[in-house]
Amino acid sequence: MEAVDLARWQFAITTVYHFFFVPLTIGLSALVAVMQTVWVRTGNERWLRLTRFFGKLFLINFILGVVTGIVQEFQFGLNWSEYSRFVGDIFGAPLALEGLVAFFLESTFLGLWIFGWDRLPRRLHLMTIWLASIGTVFSAYFILAANSFMQNPVGFTVNAERGRAELTDIGAVLTNPVVLVTFPHQIFACFMVAGAFVAAVAGWHLLRSSRAPFDGLRTTRRQADGVAVEEDEVRTWRSAMRLGAVVLLVAGLGVLISGDLQAKVMYDVQPMKMAAAEAAYETEQPASFSVITIGSLDGERELFSIKVPYLLSFLATGDPTAEVEGIRDLQEAYEATWGPGSYAPNIPLAYWTFRLMIGLGVAAMGVGAAMLWLTRRGRVPQGWWTTPALVVLPLLPLLANSFGWIFTETGRQPWLVFGLMPTAAGVSPSTTVLEVVVSLFAFTAVYTVLAVVEVRLMLTWIRKGLDDAPPPKVLEDDEPLTFAY
Amino acid sequence: MDLPVLWFGLVAVLWTGYLVLEGFDFGVGMLLPAARDRAERRVMINTVGPVFDANEVWLITAVGATFAAFPDWYATLFSGFYLPMLLVLLALIVRNVGFEFRHKRADLTWQRRWEWAIVLGSAVPAALWGLVLASLVGGVPIDAEGEVVGSVLTPYGLLGALLTTSLFLTHGALFVGLKTVGDIRVRARRWALTSGLLTVLVAAVFLAWTVLGQATSPWPAVPAALVLVGLVGGLAAARVGREGWAFTGTALATAALVATLFTTLFPRVMVSSLDPSWSLTVSGSSSTDYTLGIMTVAAIVVTPVVIGYQCWTYWVFRKRLGTQHMPDAQLVAAGRR
Numbered sequence: 022m023e024a025v026d027l028a029r030w031q032f033a034i035t036t037v038y039h040f041f042f043v044p045l046t047i048g049l050s051a052l053v054a055v056m057q058t059v060w061v062r063t064g065n066e067r068w069l070r071l072t073r074f075f076g077k078l079f080l081i082n083f084i085l086g087v088v089t090g091i092v093q094e095f096q097f098g099l100n101w102s103e104y105s106r107f108v109g110d111i112f113g114a115p116l117a118l119e120g121l122v123a124f125f126l127e128s129t130f131l132g133l134w135i136f137g138w139d140r141l142p143r144r145l146h147l148m149t150i151w152l153a154s155i156g157t158v159f160s161a162y163f164i165l166a167a168n169s170f171m172q173n174p175v176g177f178t179v180n181a182e183r184g185r186a187e188l189t190d191i192g193a194v195l196t197n198p199v200v201l202v203t204f205p206h207q208i209f210a211c212f213m214v215a216g217a218f219v220a221a222v223a224g225w226h227l228l229r230s231s232r233a234p235f236d237g238l239r240t241t242r243r244q245a246d247g248v249a250v251e252e253d254e255v256r257t258w259r260s261a262m263r264l265g266a267v268v269l270l271v272a273g274l275g276v277l278i279s280g281d282l283q284a285k286v287m288y289d290v291q292p293m294k295m296a297a298a299e300a301a302y303e304t305e306q307p308a309s310f311s312v313i314t315i316g317s318l319d320g321e322r323e324l325f326s327i328k329v330p331y332l333l334s335f336l337a338t339g340d341p342t343a344e345v346e347g348i349r350d351l352q353e354a355y356e357a358t359w360g361p362g363s364y365a366p367n368i369p370l371a372y373w374t375f376r377l378m379i380g381l382g383v384a385a386m387g388v389g390a391a392m393l394w395l396t397r398r399g400r401v402p403q404g405w406w407t408t409p410a411l412v413v414l415p416l417l418p419l420l421a422n423s424f425g426w427i428f429t430e431t432g433r434q435p436w437l438v439f440g441l442m443p444t445a446a447g448v449s450p451s452t453t454v455l456e457v458v459v460s461l462f463a464f465t466a467v468y469t470v471l472a473v474v475e476v477r478l479m480l481t482w483i484r485k486g487l488d489d490a491p492p493p494k495v496l497e498d499d500e501p502l503t504f505a506y
Numbered sequence: 507m508d509l510p511v512l513w514f515g516l517v518a519v520l521w522t523g524y525l526v527l528e529g530f531d532f533g534v535g536m537l538l539p540a541a542r543d544r545a546e547r548r549v550m551i552n553t554v555g556p557v558f559d560a561n562e563v564w565l566i567t568a569v570g571a572t573f574a575a576f577p578d579w580y581a582t583l584f585s586g587f588y589l590p591m592l593l594v595l596l597a598l599i600v601r602n603v604g605f606e607f608r609h610k611r612a613d614l615t616w617q618r619r620w621e622w623a624i625v626l627g628s629a630v631p632a633a634l635w636g637l638v639l640a641s642l643v644g645g646v647p648i649d650a651e652g653e654v655v656g657s658v659l660t661p662y663g664l665l666g667a668l669l670t671t672s673l674f675l676t677h678g679a680l681f682v683g684l685k686t687v688g689d690i691r692v693r694a695r696r697w698a699l700t701s702g703l704l705t706v707l708v709a710a711v712f713l714a715w716t717v718l719g720q721a722t723s724p725w726p727a728v729p730a731a732l733v734l735v736g737l738v739g740g741l742a743a744a745r746v747g748r749e750g751w752a753f754t755g756t757a758l759a760t761a762a763l764v765a766t767l768f769t770t771l772f773p774r775v776m777v778s779s780l781d782p783s784w785s786l787t788v789s790g791s792s793s794t795d796y797t798l799g800i801m802t803v804a805a806i807v808v809t810p811v812v813i814g815y816q817c818w819t820y821w822v823f824r825k826r827l828g829t830q831h832m833p834d835a836q837l838v839a840a841g842r843r
Binding site for chain 2: 074077080081083084085087088089091092094095097098099100102103105106108109110111112113114116117118119120121122124125128129130131132133135136137140141185187188189191449450451452456459460463464467471474478481482485486488489490498499500501502503504505506
C-alpha cells in the first residue's frame with residue numbers, strides 16, 4: 022500500500038471512531054439540559070435524579086469525543102499537508118472559529134456544570150449546561166460548513182500563481198446549499214441517537230424495576246428536607262423512556278424531511294454520488310429506487326432486485342417522472358471537463374451504505390414507535406424480546422450516522438475537494454509509509470483499548486441507576502464538596 | 507496594519523494563553539508522584555479538574571488559527587514534526603480520559619493506572635511543545651518546496667524541551683501552592699523552589715543561546731530578560747510564602763518565553779537549517795487579506811467574551827482545597843454523588 026491509501030484508512034478509522042461519540046454529545050447535552058430545566062422549573066426531584074444519572078453517562082461519552090476530535094484537527098497537517106496548503110485560506114477559518122466560538126463555550130461551561138452543582142445558584146448552574154449544549158451545536162455548523170466546501174466548493178477563486186484556492190465570499194461558504202441541508206439533517210440525526218439512548222437505558226431500568234418486588238429495587242428511600250421519602254422508580258424511568266422515544270420519533274421525522282431535501286441538493290451538485298447511491302449505470306426516465314439488489318460485486322449486473330418505481334426520480338429532483346443521469350453518461354461528461362480518468366466512487370460501498378443509513382434509521386423509529394405503543398397507559402411489555410430490542414436500539418441510529426458519513430465521504434471520491442483537487446494530490450509529500458503505518462497502528466491500538474474501557478464503564482454506570490443524593494445547595498465556607506474527581 | 511503581521515502576533519498570543527494555562531495543569535499532572543498519598547493526589551487533580559479541558563481549547567484555537575492564517579506554516583509544521591505530534595496526541599488522549607475516568611471506579615489499580623496516564627500524558631506534551639517551539643527558531647531541514655526532509659531533533663530543540671518541562675513543573679507546583687491548604691501547600695512551595703532553580707539555570711543557557719546565537723536583531727533580549735525577571739521574582743515570592751505573586755512570576759516567565767521565541771522568529775515562521783532562503787516567512791505563508799480580515803473581526807468580537815467567562819470560571823473555583831474538603835471517594839465512585 023502507498024502512503025495515500027494508508028492515510029485514507031487512517032482518516033476513515035479515526036473519523037468514524039470520533040463520530041461514535043459526537044452524536045451523543047450533541048443530542049444528550051440538550052436532553053440533559055431539558056431534564057434539568059424541568060427540575061428547576063417544577064421542583065420535581067425525579068427530573069433532578071434523571072439529570073444526574075444521564076449527566077454522568079453523557080460525561081463518560083463526552084471526553085472521548087473531545088480527545089478524538091483533537092486528532093482530527095492535527096491530521097490535516099500530518100497526512101494531508103498538500104490539501105492544507107491548497108484550501109487553508111478557506112478551510113482553516115471555520116476550524117479556527119469552531120475553537121474560538123464553540124469549543125471554548127462547550128469546555129468552559131461544562132467544567133462549570135460538572136463542578137458547579139454546589140457553588141452556583143440553581144438558575145446560573147442550569148445556564149451552564151445550556152451554554153455547553155449550544156456550543157456543541159455551533160461546532161457542528163462550522164465543521165459542516167468546512168466539509169460542505171469539499172462537497173461543493175463555493176465562494177472562492179483559484180490563484181494559479183500561489184497554487185491554491187482563495188476565499189472570496191465567506192457568506193457563500195457559510196450558506197453553501199449543502200451545509201444548509203446537511204446541518205439540520207445532522208442535528209436531527211444526533212437527536213435520534215440521544216433519544217434512542219435515553220429510551221433504551223430508561224426502558225431497561227423500567228423493565229427491571231417493574232419486575233422487582235414492590236418494596237425491593239422498585240422503590241428508593243431517601244431523605245428530602247429531613248423527611249424520609251419512598252419513591253416509585255417505575256414512574257421515573259417511564260417518564261424518561263417516553264421522553265427519549267418521542268425525541269427519537271420527532272428527530273427521525275426531521276431526518277427524513279431534511280434528508281429528502283439533501284438528496285435534491287446532492288443530485289444538483291454531485292450527480293455522480295446520487296447515481297452511485299443507486300448503482301445506476303444507465304440514465305433512466307423515470308428512475309426507480311431499488312430497496313435491495315443482488316448482483317455482481319461491482320454492481321454492473323443485477324440478478325435480483327426489489328424496485329420502487331419513480332422513487333429515485335422523486336428523491337433526486339422532486340418530480341417522479343424526471344430523468345436521472347447514470348454513471349456512464351456522467352463519466353463521459355466528467356472526462357470532457359477534467360480529462361481522462363475514472364470519476365466514479367466505489368459503487369457497491371455507496372449503494373449499501375446509503376441503504377444501511379436509511380434502513381437503520383427507519384428501524385430505530387419503528388422500535389421507538391413500538392415502545393411508545395407498548396408502554397401506553399401504564400403498561401410494561403414483558404416478552405423475552407424486550408431486552409435484546411433495547412440493547413440494539415441505540416446502535417441503530419448510531420450506525421446509521423456512521424454509514425451516512427461513509428456514504429457521503431466515499432461518494433465524493435475520487436475528489437478530495439469536488440472538481441478541484443483529487444484525493445491523491447492532497448497527501449503530505451514528505452510523510453513516509455513507515456510514519457503513517459506507525460501512527461495508524463498506534464491510533465488503532467489506543468482506540469481499541471479505549472473503546473473496551475468506555476463500553477464497560479458505560480455499562481457499569483448504566484447499571485448503577487438513579488442516585489439517592491440530596492438536592493444540591495450552595496456550600497458555606499470550608500464545607501466539604503459534595504462532588505470531586 | 508499589515509494583517510499577516512497582526513496574525514503572527516495573535517498566534518503568539520494564543521500559544522501564550524495555552525502554555526500559561528495548560529502549563530500549570532501539565533505541571534500538576536507531572537507532580538502527582540510527589541504527593542504523599544492518594545488523598546493528596548486527589549486534591550491535586552481537583553485543583554485543575556474544572557479547568558483543564560477549557561485550558562486545552564487554547565491549543566485547538568492556536569492550531570486552528572495557524573491553519574487559517576498561515577496554511578503553509580501549519581502544513582509544514584505538522585507534516586514535518588509527524589512523530590512528535592503523534593506522541594502529543596496520544597499523550598493528550600490518555601491524560602484527558604484519565605482525568606475523567608479515574609474517579610469513576612474506587613478500585614486502587616484502576617485509579618493508579620489513570621494517575622500514571624495523567625503523569626505521562628502531562629510530561630510528554632510539556633516537553634514536546636518546548637521542542638517544537640524552539641525548533642521553529644533553531645531551524646529544521648526544510649527544503650525549497652517547504653517540506654521537512656530529515657530529523658527534527660537538534661540540541662537547541664532538546665534544550666527547549668528541558669526548559670518547558672522544568673518551567674511547567676515549577677508553574678504547576680506554584681499552582682498547587684496557590685490552590686491548596688495544609689501540609690501539601692507548604693511542600694508544593696518547596697517543590698517549586700527545587701525545580702525553579704533548575705529552570706533558572708536551563709533558562710539562562712537557552713536564552714543566551716537564543717539571543718546570541720539565533721536572533722538577528724537585539725529585540726529578543728527584552729522578553730528574554732523578562733523571563734529571568736519573572737522566574738527569579740517568582741521564586742523569591744515563593745520563598746517568602748507569597749504564592750499569588752510567585753505564580754504570576756512563572757506565568758510572566760512563560761509568556762515572555764513565547765515572546766522571546768516569536769520575536770526571534772519574526773519575520774520568519776519556520777527557519778530552514780539547510781538554506782536561509784528556504785525558511786518560511788510571515789508574508790510567504792499567510793492567507794489572503796480577505797480571510798485574515800474576517801478572522802480579525804471574529805477575534806476582536808469573541809476573544810474578550812471568552813477571556814471574560816474563563817476568568818469567571820477561575821473566580822467560581824477560587825477556594826483552596828484540602829484533603830478535608832474531598833467527598834467520600836467510595837460514594838463518588840458508586841454514583842451517589
